[in-house]
Amino acid sequence: MSTDLDSLYQEIILDxxxxxxxxxxxxxxxxxxxxxxxxCGDEVTLRVHLRDGRVxxxxxxxxxxxxxxxxxxxxxDLVIGKPVxxxxxxxxxxxxLMQGKGSVEPDEEVLEDGIAFAGVAKFPARIKCxxxxxxxxxxxxxxxxxxxxxxxKTPVEETQ
Amino acid sequence: MExxxxxxxxxxxxxxxxxxxxxxxxxxxxLDSANTSQKPQVVIDTMVDHLERHNANIARAxxxxxxxxxxxxxxxxxxVAAFLGAPDRDEVVFTKNASExxxxxxxxxxxxxxxxxxxxxxxxxxxxxxxxxxVPWQLLCERTGATLRWFGxxxxxxxxxxxADDLISERTKVVSMTWxxxxxxxxxxxxxxxxxxxxxxxxxxxxxxxxxxxxxxDLAAMAEDERPDLLAFTxxxxxxxxGIGVLWGRRAVLDQLPPFLGGGEMIxxxxxxxxxxxxxxxxxxxGTPPIVEAVGLGAAVDYLSVLGMxxxxxxxxxxxxxxxxxxxxxxxxxxxxxxxxSRRGGAISFEIPGVHPHDVATVLxxxxxxxxxxxxxxxxxxxxxxVQSSTRMSSYLYTTPAEIDALVEGLEYTRSYFKLD
Numbered sequence: 001m002s003t004d005l006d007s008l009y010q011e012i013i014l015d016x017x018x019x020x021x022x023x024x025x026x027x028x029x030x031x032x033x034x035x036x037x038x039x040c041g042d043e044v045t046l047r048v049h050l051r052d053g054r055v056x057x058x059x060x061x062x063x064x065x066x067x068x069x070x071x072x073x074x075x076x077d078l079v080i081g082k083p084v085x086x087x088x089x090x091x092x093x094x095x096x097l098m099q100g101k102g103s104v105e106p107d108e109e110v111l112e113d114g115i116a117f118a119g120v121a122k123f124p125a126r127i128k129c130x131x132x133x134x135x136x137x138x139x140x141x142x143x144x145x146x147x148x149x150x151x152x153k154t155p156v157e158e159t160q
Numbered sequence: 161m162e163x164x165x166x167x168x169x170x171x172x173x174x175x176x177x178x179x180x181x182x183x184x185x186x187x188x189x190x191l192d193s194a195n196t197s198q199k200p201q202v203v204i205d206t207m208v209d210h211l212e213r214h215n216a217n218i219a220r221a222x223x224x225x226x227x228x229x230x231x232x233x234x235x236x237x238x239x240v241a242a243f244l245g246a247p248d249r250d251e252v253v254f255t256k257n258a259s260e261x262x263x264x265x266x267x268x269x270x271x272x273x274x275x276x277x278x279x280x281x282x283x284x285x286x287x288x289x290x291x292x293x294x295v296p297w298q299l300l301c302e303r304t305g306a307t308l309r310w311f312g313x314x315x316x317x318x319x320x321x322x323x324a325d326d327l328i329s330e331r332t333k334v335v336s337m338t339w340x341x342x343x344x345x346x347x348x349x350x351x352x353x354x355x356x357x358x359x360x361x362x363x364x365x366x367x368x369x370x371x372x373x374x375x376x377x378d379l380a381a382m383a384e385d386e387r388p389d390l391l392a393f394t395x396x397x398x399x400x401x402x403g404i405g406v407l408w409g410r411r412a413v414l415d416q417l418p419p420f421l422g423g424g425e426m427i428x429x430x431x432x433x434x435x436x437x438x439x440x441x442x443x444x445x446x447g448t449p450p451i452v453e454a455v456g457l458g459a460a461v462d463y464l465s466v467l468g469m470x471x472x473x474x475x476x477x478x479x480x481x482x483x484x485x486x487x488x489x490x491x492x493x494x495x496x497x498x499x500x501x502s503r504r505g506g507a508i509s510f511e512i513p514g515v516h517p518h519d520v521a522t523v524l525x526x527x528x529x530x531x532x533x534x535x536x537x538x539x540x541x542x543x544x545x546x547v548q549s550s551t552r553m554s555s556y557l558y559t560t561p562a563e564i565d566a567l568v569e570g571l572e573y574t575r576s577y578f579k580l581d
Contacts, residue, residue, distance in 0.1 A: 004183070005526045005577070009519075014578075040518060040534040041542075041549045063548050065518035066578075129518060 007119030008126070009066065016070035016113070021077055026059040030144035035136040037128050042068045044133050048140040055079045055087050058137060067117075067126050072133035074113045084141060090114075091134055098127050161561055163478030165471055172558050174200040174463075186528035189563045194342055194370060194507040194554030195532050196396045199460070203399060206459035210452050217448055219425060233451050236458030237441070243461035244391070244408055245378030251414060253407040253444045254454050258369045259292040261392035261407035262336070264444060265365055266296035268417040269334060270303050275363070275416050279305030281333040284362075286311040286319055286348075287544050288341045291537040293367040297336060306333070313544050317344040317497035324356060332362040339371035343538040343552065344497030345480070345504035347375075351386035363389040363413065373398045373556065374476050374505050376469035379408070389413045395453065400460030404453035407444070414440045421446040464557075472557045476506045479555045479564065483508055486568040487553075491575065496545055507554040509536065512571065515578045517551040523574040529567055 025032075029047035036043040042064030049057040058076045062069055075094075079087040094114055097104050102122040106115040120130045165171055172178050175198045180188045190198060210232060216225035218233045241249035255261040269277050277283065283297050287310055301308045309327055312320040319337075328335060335357040340347050350366055357364040365388065371377065372393035379387055390413060395404035409417075419426055419437050423446030428436040437443045464472060481501035487493055487510055496509045512520060517533035524531055532552045535542050542549060553567055575581065 005523060008522065009577070041539065042518075043548075065516035067518070123522065126518070126522065 004119075004122075008123055010116035010119065012074075012113050012116035013066060013070040016073040017066040020062075020069055020073040022057075022059060022073065022080065023061075024059055025061050026057060029057070029059070030147040031140040033136050033140040033143070035132055035139070037064075037068075037132055039128070040064075042129060042132055044068070044072060044136050046072075046133060046136040046140055048137065048144045050084060050141070050144045053085075054083050055081065055141070060133060060136075062133060064132065065126075065129055067120060067129040068132050071117065071130045074116070075133050075137060078112060078114060079137065084145065087141070088138070091138055094134060095131070097121060098130055161478060161482065163474045164561075165467065165475045165557060168475075168558075168560060171467070172560070174202065175558055176201055176204075178558060182528035183526070184528075189527075189529040189566045191553040191555060191559070191563065191567060192530045192532050193373070193556035193559070194397070194505075194536075194552065196402070197373060197399050197556055198558065199399055199401070200463050202463055203401065203456050203459045207401065207452050207456040210455045215452070218451055219442075229451060232455045232458075233449070236454040239458040239461050240406055243377070243465060244372075244406075245380045246408055247380045248411055250439070250441050251408055251411050253409065253414070253441045254449050255392075255405040255407055255444075256403060256450065257396075257405035258367065258392045258394035259296075259405070261394075261405050262292055262365070262367060263296045264407055264420045265336075265390050265392070265409075265417075266300040268420050269363075270300050271418050273416060273418040275333075275413070277304045277306045277333045280331065281306040282309055282329070282331040283307070284309050284311070284327050284332055284335045286337050287313050288317075288319070288344055288346060288538065288541045289336075289338055290342050290367065290369065291539070292369075293336055293338060293365075294540065297334075307331075311337075313344075313541070316499075317341075317346050317545075319346070319348060328356050328360055328362065330360050332357070332360050334363050334365060336365035336367070338367040338369070340368075340374065340505040340507075341497065341538075341541070342370050342507055343509050343536045343541050343550070345507045345509075346498055347371075347504055350388060351382065354382075354386045354388055358385045365389065366391045368393040369397060370505055370507065373464075373472075375473055395457040395460065398457070398460055399463060400457035401453045403450045404457045406457075409440075411440065414444070419446070420444050423447040425449075467557065475557055475559075476555065477501050479559050479561065480504065480506050480508065482561050483553065483555065483564045483567070486564050487571070490568060490571045492580070493571065496547070496550055506556065506559075507552055509550040509552040511547055511550050512575065512580075514580050515574060517549045519578065520551045520571070520574050523577055524567070524570045527566070527570045527573070529570050531567070 029049045032047045034045045044062040046060040062072045106118045177198050214228040216229040218230040237252050241252045314320045354364045390409040396402040426446040494511050498504045521533035534549050
């Protein structure tokens with residue numbers, strides 16, 4: 001029984017849950033979104049700051065289970081500093097992993113700590129938890145890209 | 161243990177699913193009955209028999225099967241009427257579920273008719289309602305210009321009645337309240353609320369989705385001014401199938417409300433210009449109804465009546481008391497809602513600081529234990545207690561003390577798995 005459980009709750013996931021990376025809401029940002037999982041009430045407020053086609057920063061405030069919290073932390077590790085196109089490809093790869101019902105072999109080169117979520121794909125009820133912040137990031141990034149063109153625009157943001 | 165159903169082991173054999181073996185060969189511990197109850201063999205067999213031998217459309221087919229199907233459907237109405245102690249069997253309206261029953265009430269009260277709600281009128285609900293008894297009234301208020309008000313909750317999860325005289329006034333047209341909370345377990349005093357509502361000429365609507373499975377209900381035995389005006393419940397929580405719910409209403413009130421959905425079966429006569437409507441209950445049953453589901457519900461409430469709702473209630477109270485005691489031995493665990501089993505139903509929501517309810521539910525699930533995690537469609541009540549979500553165990557007539565022990569052990573294991581010590 002605990003083998004199944006251990007495949008879900010990898011040490012990496014529990015570590016990110018206890019010590020989440022890039023947590024908190026920061027400025028500047030071009031887009032802020034609020035996503036919820038209506039079935040369970042998990043929620044995330046997430047900001048994206050892009051510069052010259054790169055993901056400069058992703059900051060967030062999330063409420064939810066260990067899987068959703070850890071996913072937010074791992075996601076920021078993976079996308080911050082990357083060109084938006086590359087980050088979108090990582091997002092696609094993660095989505096494929098989550099939707100693969102446990103049959104997709106994750107590529108550690110691409111997903112790094114994200115491979116720890118491979119076990120989540122076998123728990124249908126938890127897939128949405130792992131995807132919540134990724135979906136929020138994609139949504140915010142798409143909005144920010146519209147804001148960002150032309151690339152040299154410096155964001156001016158109101159305080160708070 | 162005092163109060164358990166006699167022959168509990170025999171009763172459990174009526175429910176084939178309780179013999180299910182879960183992943184890793186573990187027995188099922190089903191503690192999610194407030195979400196949906198399991199079904200006894202007699203309900204399954206009755207539905208299969210109806211489909212195999214009596215299936216036809218009702219109230220229109222001029223053949224033997226049509227007559228049998230009609231009789232079976234109307235028999236189910238008689239059985240539900242008996243289950244509720246309804247003063248009149250025609251006061252029982254079949255709907256799709258409890259949500260539809262409550263929406264029927266809230267919609268028809270918004271439309272022109274003797275009971276139409278308008279600007280300046282007030283609708284009063286409570287903070288412990290299921291979303292099904294909040295959203296329809298919000299919609300009614302948005303559509304009519306009426307104002308929505310609500311009773312708050314006390315720290316121990318009871319209705320805060322301190323401002324009742326202010327909340328319920330001559331402006332109040334409808335009071336809608338749950339009988340038993342699906343999250344806090346609180347049992348509300350329907351008779352007292354009915355007296356308050358009736359004193360100002362308002363209707364009392366009762367959401368009995370959690371009460372009907374657990375409490376003996378005898379509407380005819382209630383004093384006239386203590387009886388609700390409309391009452392809703394759903395089939396699948398009373399060991400019946402999904403897809404069937406009930407709206408019971410006083411004849412005088414149902415007669416005053418305009419039709420809800422238009423269509424076949426709800427008419428008296430139709431011309432191209434206008435129609436006249438069938439008397440209750442058919443006035444509110446447009447189109448082919450969920451026939452086999454109604455038949456299944458009839459078998460379900462009969463099953464409960466044979467067990468005896470007094471016995472079912474006593475069993476729930478005994479198991480709930482045992483569960484409250486057991487849960488409180490888990491370090492750090494807090495129960496949301498009243499701690500006195502005699503004042504509550506069988507749904508117990510709780511929190512364990514440091515472990516999210518989803519994670520609790522997942523760990524329990526790997527041990528074959530089914531509970532619910534989340535906001536249980538009662539977000540405002542969670543907000544009231546400053547929690548985003550909770551874990552909920554809910555027992556029923558087939559729940560054993562050993563299953564509660566398994567839950568408590570599972571929670572201890574959860575704590576150690578997440579290294580809370």
